[in-house]
Amino acid sequence: MKELKITAKIQVCSYNELTFPEKNLTNIAKEAVKRSYSPYSKFQVGAAVLLNNGEMVSGSNQENVAYPSGLCAERTALFYANAQFPDEAVDTIAVAAYTNGDFVEEPISPCGACRQVILEAQNRYNHPVQMILCGKEIVYKVEKITDLLPLSFDSLSK
Ligand code: THU
Numbered sequence: 001m002k003e004l005k006i007t008a009k010i011q012v013c014s015y016n017e018l019t020f021p022e023k024n025l026t027n028i029a030k031e032a033v034k035r036s037y038s039p040y041s042k043f044q045v046g047a048a049v050l051l052n053n054g055e056m057v058s059g060s061n062q063e064n065v066a067y068p069s070g071l072c073a074e075r076t077a078l079f080y081a082n083a084q085f086p087d088e089a090v091d092t093i094a095v096a097a098y099t100n101g102d103f104v105e106e107p108i109s110p111c112g113a114c115r116q117v118i119l120e121a122q123n124r125y126n127h128p129v130q131m132i133l134c135g136k137e138i139v140y141k142v143e144k145i146t147d148l149l150p151l152s153f154d155s156l157s158k
Pocket of ligand 1: 041045061062063073111
């Protein structure tokens with residue numbers, strides 16, 4: 001029997017080790033948590049998307065009393081970016097989360113549905129989508145979404 005081993009590269013660093021543009025995007029994601037509508041989970045998430053033309057857009061999680069109708073910050077930001085700038089490749093997404101009066105210690109990682117949507121952006125523009133996942137001090141840097149979603153479904157490649 002053959003075995004497939006899947007590896008993912010995730011760089012762990014501190015906020016201070018980020019480049020100036022990375023810090024900037026991170027700060028925009030942190031700012032966006034303030035615009036979260038999360039009365040049910042009380043977990044505020046912000047996402048900031050950097051497009052290839054340098055444009056940056058942000059989004060936050062938007063909840064609904066019919067729970068599944070809500071949307072994560074990543075998809076809110078990404079769909080907004082694609083709706084406004086359909087011809088611009090997505091370069092980087094930064095994500096931050098805030099709860100109980102502070103940013104979370106451990107970076108949060110996008111849910112499965114968001115990973116699938118980010119993968120679509122990566123394939124659509126044939127451009128790797130980097131992720132900057134921000135904890136209070138610790139930051140995870142991921143070079144491409146396929147590191148977080150290996151063996152993904154892609155009917156076009158079959
Ligand atoms: N959430 C996000 O917005 N992004 C994530 O990466 C994880 C979870 C939201 C969904 C829901 O509004 C709240 O956080 C609690 O799960």
